[in-house]
Amino acid sequence: MTGTQDRPLRADAARNRARLLDAATEVFTTRGVGVPTEEIARAAGVGVGTLFRHFPTKEALLEAVMVRRLEAIAAGAARVAAESAPAEALSACFRLIAEQSAGKNAFAQALTAAGVDVHTSLRAPSTAIRELLADLLRRAQLAGTARPELTLPELLALLVGTTTALDQLGPDPAARKHVLTVLLDGLRPH
Amino acid sequence: MTGTQDRPLRADAARNRARLLDAATEVFTTRGVGVPTEEIARAAGVGVGTLFRHFPTKEALLEAVMVRRLEAIAAGAARVAAESAPAEALSACFRLIAEQSAGKNAFAQALTAAGVDVHTSLRAPSTAIRELLADLLRRAQLAGTARPELTLPELLALLVGTTTALDQLGPDPAARKHVLTVLLDGLRPH
DNA sequence: GACCATACGGACTGGCCACTCCGGTTGTCC
DNA sequence: GGACAACCGGAGTGGCCAGTCCGTATGGTC
Numbered sequence: 001m002t003g004t005q006d007r008p009l010r011a012d013a014a015r016n017r018a019r020l021l022d023a024a025t026e027v028f029t030t031r032g033v034g035v036p037t038e039e040i041a042r043a044a045g046v047g048v049g050t051l052f053r054h055f056p057t058k059e060a061l062l063e064a065v066m067v068r069r070l071e072a073i074a075a076g077a078a079r080v081a082a083e084s085a086p087a088e089a090l091s092a093c094f095r096l097i098a099e100q101s102a103g104k105n106a107f108a109q110a111l112t113a114a115g116v117d118v119h120t121s122l123r124a125p126s127t128a129i130r131e132l133l134a135d136l137l138r139r140a141q142l143a144g145t146a147r148p149e150l151t152l153p154e155l156l157a158l159l160v161g162t163t164t165a166l167d168q169l170g171p172d173p174a175a176r177k178h179v180l181t182v183l184l185d186g187l188r189p190h
Numbered sequence: 191m192t193g194t195q196d197r198p199l200r201a202d203a204a205r206n207r208a209r210l211l212d213a214a215t216e217v218f219t220t221r222g223v224g225v226p227t228e229e230i231a232r233a234a235g236v237g238v239g240t241l242f243r244h245f246p247t248k249e250a251l252l253e254a255v256m257v258r259r260l261e262a263i264a265a266g267a268a269r270v271a272a273e274s275a276p277a278e279a280l281s282a283c284f285r286l287i288a289e290q291s292a293g294k295n296a297f298a299q300a301l302t303a304a305g306v307d308v309h310t311s312l313r314a315p316s317t318a319i320r321e322l323l324a325d326l327l328r329r330a331q332l333a334g335t336a337r338p339e340l341t342l343p344e345l346l347a348l349l350v351g352t353t354t355a356l357d358q359l360g361p362d363p364a365a366r367k368h369v370l371t372v373l374l375d376g377l378r379p380h
Numbered sequence: 381g382a383c384c385a386t387a388c389g390g391a392c393t394g395g396c397c398a399c400t401c402c403g404g405t406t407g408t409c410c
Numbered sequence: 411g412g413a414c415a416a417c418c419g420g421a422g423t424g425g426c427c428a429g430t431c432c433g434t435a436t437g438g439t440c
Contacts, residue, residue: 009386010385010386010387010436010437010438011437011438012386012387012388012436012437013386013387013388013437016387016388036426036427036428037427037428037429038390038427038428041389041390046388046389047388047389047390048389048390048428048429049387049388049389049390049429049430049431050387050388050389052428052429052430053387053388056429057428057429058427058428058429147368147371147372149368150368150372151365151368153359153365154359154365154368154369154372156358157355157356157358157359157365157369158355158369158372160354160355160358161351161352161353161354161355161356161358161369162351162355163351164350164351164354164355165347165348165350165351165352165354166347166351168346168347168350168351169343169344169347175341175343175344175347178337178339178340178341178344179344179347179348179351181337181376182337182340182344182348182373182376182377183372183373183376184376185375185376185380186371186372186373186374186375186376186377187372187376190375199416200406200407200408200415200416200417201406201407201408202406202407202416202417202418203407203416203417203418206417206418226396226397226398227397227398227399228397228398228420231419231420236418236419237418237419237420238398238399238419238420239399239400239401239402239417239418239419239420240417240418240419242398242399242400243417243418246399247398247399248397248398248399
């Protein structure tokens with residue numbers, strides 16, 4: 001869909017595309033989604049024309065950034081899930097995803113708010129995460145380490161909420177740990 | 191600061207001001223902060239000129255809406271705090287504030303993102319809430335109903351996070367209850 | 381090293397939106 | 411009920427920003 005492998009892409013083109021993606025990730029996360037596209041182009045050392053050739057729309061750029069993020073998170077979560085003891089896998093993943101999503105919340109909000117609901121390209125990685133969590137939740141509930149009444153949508157909402165809470169806090173590790181502890185303990189039964 | 195009581199305000203002017211505030215609250219909450227000012231004026235049955243005479247800036251309007259919200263929340267929270275048993279007051283307030291703030295999160299984000307950090311007029315009601323919560327937290331910790339290591343900033347972050355989580359969810363009361371339970375139980379010791 | 385497709389840069393355009401301005405209206409006070 | 415100030419409406423203005431266009435540069439291939 002993104003045309004990444006239609007035809008090999010010339011060397012400089014590929015380089016610029018990567019730079020744009022990196023710059024966009026950086027700028028969007030630190031300064032919000034409202035920044036003019038020109039700023040991103042400049043940060044990437046590229047003209048706006050180049051930006052819009054690679055990403056037909058600002059929204060498309062946002063989407064590409066999100067996809068990369070989500071894929072990375074999904075991969076990391078899958079790895080952690082595989083490595084953890086079944087009873088702890090949910091907690092471990094929850095923690096990982098919450099930490100990794102720092103500052104990326106605004107993206108999702110901007111995307112869902114400004115466009116049609118989550119675009120097709122986002123669907124794949126996000127359902128991957130969703131399915132992983134659904135699985136982990138089910139197992140944790142069977143193992144008795146998660147509240148039995150909790151549903152997947154609720155878990156996801158809590159995840160987003162946690163991200164927001166962490167964003168609210170500074171980088172102080174103690175505070176972040178406390179907040180995460182509240183959430184992770186809250187997920188456990190009674 | 192807002193010039194509400196400098197001089198008595200003519201009857202129609204006062205009426206329009208109130209209508210604008212109501213319309214803005216409604217429109218901002220349901221359709222986001224991005225809506226053109228003209229929409230708000232129309233929703234209030236008023237011209238844009240009138241809007242900008244009462245609120246010199248879109249941001250000022252947003253601010254006024256926030257102030258009203260915060261004051262209402264602060265008042266409600268104070269009442270609930272006074273009526274509840276000391277051990278339960280924190281939970282009760284937490285729940286109340288989280289529920290009442292539904293959808294209003296975006297405001298605060300827009301304000302802090304787009305302007306200088308929280309404006310002077312917001313400071314009063316928001317510190318009122320902050321102080322109330324600080325007090326309740328301290329008491330709950332003494333009573334052993336809140337984790338002793340929790341600090342005020344962490345509690346506030348959790349509050350914002352909870353609001354986000356609730357916004358994420360639909361209006362389904364069961365789901366909202368589950369999410370709140372996770373949080374409230376998480377706040378308790380061990 | 382020459383040729384051509386592919387890619388680049390950035391001035392330019394069109395639309396949107398916050399905010400202004402002024403001729404008309406309406407409340408208020410005597 | 412008349413006179414004056416306070417207030418209203420909404421067309422108009424300026425600035426900002428996403429997205430286009432075309433003359434120029436550059437990588438790939440023979």
